[in-house]
Every structure is written in C-alpha cells, then in structure tokens.
Amino acid sequence: MSVDPLTGPSGVPAPAAGDLHRAAARPMPAVPRVHEVSGRLTDDLRGLRVVWKRELIRFTRDRLRIITSLIQPVLFLFILGTGLSTFTSSATASVNFKTFMFPGIIAMTVLFTAIFSAISIVWDREFGFLREMLVSPVRRWALVVGKCLGGMTVATIQGAIFLLLAGAVGVPYAPLMLLTLIGEMALTAFTLTAFGILLAARMTQVQSFQVVVQFFVMPMFFLSGAVFPLSKLPSWLAILTKIDPLTYAVDPMRRAVFAHINVSPHAIRVLSPGVTWNGWMLPTGVEIAMVAVMALVLLLGAIVNFSRTD
C-alpha cells in the first residue's frame, strides 16, 4: 500500500477537517518563559551541584546504610586485627597489629562506599532517574563530575566517621595527621567513584554488582597492603600488589599514620616499607600524583562514556 504519511492511503480523499478546532486557529498567548539554559558554565555548575546534593541527601537519609557499612570495617579491624595480633607480635616488632591495619581499613571503607555510590547509577538507570538527568540541558561532563564529587563526599564522610576509632587502636588524634588522611581519603574516593562509574556503564543489571565486587573490589582490597605489610612478599605477589592502583592510595595513608606514632625504625621498615619500583622508593608525593592522574584519566573516560548517544 502506498501511503503518504500525512494524508493516508492514496485514493482515499483527505477529509476536510474544517469543522474541527485545529489548534493553531487558537491564538498563542505568550507564556512567560521562565528561563532558558544557554550553555553557560554557571548552568552546568548548578546542575553539578544538584547531582552532588542529591547524593548527599540520599546518603544522610539512609542512616541504616551508614551504620551497616561501618560493620564490615569494624569486624576487620577488631576481630581479624585482634585475632591476627596474637601471633604476629614478634613479626610486627611489637606494634599493635590493629594500629597497622587502621589506615588500610580506612581505605577499605572509602573503597566500598565510593564504589557503591558510583554503582548506584545502575539503580538510577533501572529506576529512571538517570534519564531525568540525561535529558536536562546540563552538559554531561557536569553530571559526571557532580557524581564523582558526590561519591567523594559521601565516602570521605564515611571514612571520617571511622577515623573516630583511632584512639581505640593506639593512633593519636593528631590534627595534622587527621587532615592529611582526610585529604588522601577524598582523593582516593574521587578516583574510585570515577572508576565505579566506568564499571557501571558496562553493567546491564543490578545483579552484576556482585560480579564487580568479586572481580574488582575484593582483589583491589587484598592486594593493596591494607591487611598485610608489603615487605618480604614472594615476587609474584609483590608484582601484583604493585599493579593494584589502590596500593598507591593505601601507602600514603599508612605513612601518615606511622609518622605520628612512636615506633622503631625497624618496625617502620617491616610494616610500612613503602612501594619500590626496581629499587626506587616512591615518595609520597609521587604516589599521590599517580592517584590524581588516575582520577583524571578515569574521569575523562567516564565523561566520554556518558556523553555518547546512539
């Protein structure tokens, strides 16, 4: 059947529709246009703030989540830490094993909170809110940066709550150390959120969350030096720990803690050996710069991924 899209099948005369109120016959009164986003930076920044603030509101409203996500690190620190410390005291040069673990467990808290926050995008996609954001005039980069900053804020808050336990494991509340740790947590959280957003792009369903945790999060956590010192490892394991990006986030945190407790140089050599590449000990600044570069690369990747339309 040959059909003109506007008049129907050929042969059927198009009917006169004069008897009907064709809409355009009504005059169009000028409706005051509230505002038109014109691609200005301020508009994008406002959108960025919306995404960030939503993350924060949802976080603070979900008290249960805040508490439950503290359970796992507390278990690691006080159960595993206490259990292991009974037979590691000689190897740890009489440093409390929990003190050693503390920065690692902070990193773990940040890791899980940030990844969880990023992956909530999959829920947003599933339950639609993502489309509300995507169809808004705010440019995509602003949405992604807002999400990363949201994940960063939430994970840093969660990590900071955990910092309160410092006293219980023999870590002093030294203001400089706390500030350093918070700064390092924030950078780590931002990077991990960007990483999580990239993962979320590949996830087609909420159920793949478990896969992400088993394939990425757990290996990253175990290889990062969060729960055991990176000294005296067999070479295959040493190589893996150096590949793990999280290693370069945990090490500066551990150094910050060890700089503020009274331990022998021997203990530092065993428990906080730093990361060496071919015999070169990476300075803290280089490690932090590496994490920052990763953050930028992952962020760009997330933005590119987010901006594509098919």
Added chain:
Amino acid sequence: MPSPADDAPVVGESPLSSERAEPAIAVDRLSKSFGQLEAVRQVSFTVAPGETFGFLGPNGAGKSTTISMLCTLLRPTAGRARVAGIDVAAEPGKVRSRIGLVFQDPTVDDYLTAAENLRFHGQLYGVPHAVLEPRMREVLEMVELVDRRNDLVRTFSGGMRRRLEIARGLLHSPRVLFLDEPTVGLDPQTRSHIWRYINSLRKIEHITIFLTTHYMDEAEYCDRIAIMDNGQIVVCDTPEALKQLVGRDRVEISTDDSDATISELAARFGLDASISEGAVTFFVANGEEFLPRLFAELSLPIRSVRVARPTLDDVFMTYTGRTIRDAEASGTDHLRSNPWVRARVGRR
C-alpha cells in the same frame, strides 16, 4: 498530494516572533535502526504551536523511539527533526532546555520528597531561585499534590507519581511537552484524572503537547493523531476526520459457527468479515438498515448483534488490517541497548 508543510495548520497573524510562528515540531523523513531492526521508518509530520498531537500505535510501533529522537536521547539514523525551532542533531542542549518530558517509565527519585524532586528539576533547568518556589506551588496545585509536597515519593501511588512527573515536566515552562504513554498501567479512574490535568494544562499553559498512547479512547483528546504501525505513520489527521474516512458502521455478530458465518456473509452479501475479539466483524454503509436483511437472510441463528459507529479502533483496523489489541498481542517488548537510555521494561 500536499507536502508536509502544506498540512501544517497555518498560524494566523500573531504578534509572535518568527521563531514562535514556526511549527513546534517539524519532522522530515526521520528514521532509526537498531542493527537490522528498523524501529522508525521515514516518518514525517508537523505539529503546530499549541496543538495536541498524538501518536497512536501498538507496543513496539516505534513511538518511544520517535520521542527519544525528538528529545535528543537517541540519534536519528536518517532524516531531520526540529523541535521548538531547533534542530535536534545540531543543538541538542538547546532543544532540551525548551522541552519537558514525561517518560513512559517513572523517573522520579523515590528517596526524595516531591518538593525535592521538583526543586532539583528546576535547578537542572536553571529556573531562577525567585521564581522556583511559586512555580513549584503552581504545578503542584495543578496536579493536587500540594499537601503531599514534603512526603517521600516512595509513599506515593502510581497515579500520584505520574501526576508528579507531569508537574515536573511543566515546571520549567517548556514550549513543547512530550508525554510518552502518560496513563499506561493506571486504573481507569486515575487515567481519567490524568487526562483532566492534561486538558486543563492545555488551557492554562498553552503549550504544544506531543503524546503517545496505545489507548484508542485517549487519542480522542488529541487535535490530531498519527497512527503508527511497524515504525511507519500509516495515516495522520484529526480523530473526526479519520472516523469519517472509515465512513462505515461496524457490525459484530456472534453465531454458533463463526467460520460458516463468514463464508455465508461473503457468498450472500459480498461482505469481507473477519473475527475480531471473538466476534464476526464487518463493515457496512448503514448498520441499522442492514440488520433486518441480515436477520431475514442469514441461515445460521444469530445469538447477539452489535452495531457501532466508527471508532478509532476501526480506523486502526482499516489501515493496518488488525485491531490494536491483536497488534499488541503479537508485538514483543524489548530491552534497550544503550545502557544509559535503556528503560526498565515490564516491571510496572
């Protein structure tokens, strides 16, 4: 045959800028393929400012895909479209700032309150702070949700969510409002409620509405409708004109042997009958005059009979050869491939 431009109602002498006098939506041979599947094929139509224009078609006809292209969420494979005077491919950001969109699947955030959802929306669209709160009140009043403004959306019923979404779509005073199946999955009472809002909105806000539906009765509310099937517009006109086009009454009879009835109708009256929803259905110029003849001449006893003036269902049947419900039953739903745009399917 008139070209698409001729078909667009002419806007009279209006003091409006030339941009406003231009069609609210102008679509020229728009197509979209997903791999082998041609979801939308060479669709062309024009919507005048202030008009309510409906896409009517079964599931899988390509309605949502068309809306997604007009809203810049999907890139057309071929063809062009202008919305509110802006080319969707060239300046998607500008198009987005001028349109409002109510998706087929809910997109409000359950864990925020109604007011928070609206406020965030206003900020995403750059509604100035001074205007935002009064405007929020206005749209909430329109959908009668003012007293629930501080409740979490999680506690809302399906109909309330829909109303909130409609309010949200209007918040930034868009020039064109897209409603993708605004009433799907709602009970009849809520549906008519939603339609009351949409109708009052047309009067109060004077905006152009583009909606899709697979409910025939809802298409009646539109100034013009385009019937869509298999990615193509098969016909496009006012509901009245379309019904006149069919021009015949629909007769449904039931007998003990439908097949025998069909062949007898063909042999004796030269009628082309078919079975639709269990009844033998055919069209005659004047149903009431035909019935006495039918009773007198049909050899099989007739159990029941029904004569109806043409409905949009009949229009649909005339153009596609099946009822929309039959089309619906054969249509399959799908998962979207773009992970960012993929909708939740079959979960409402």
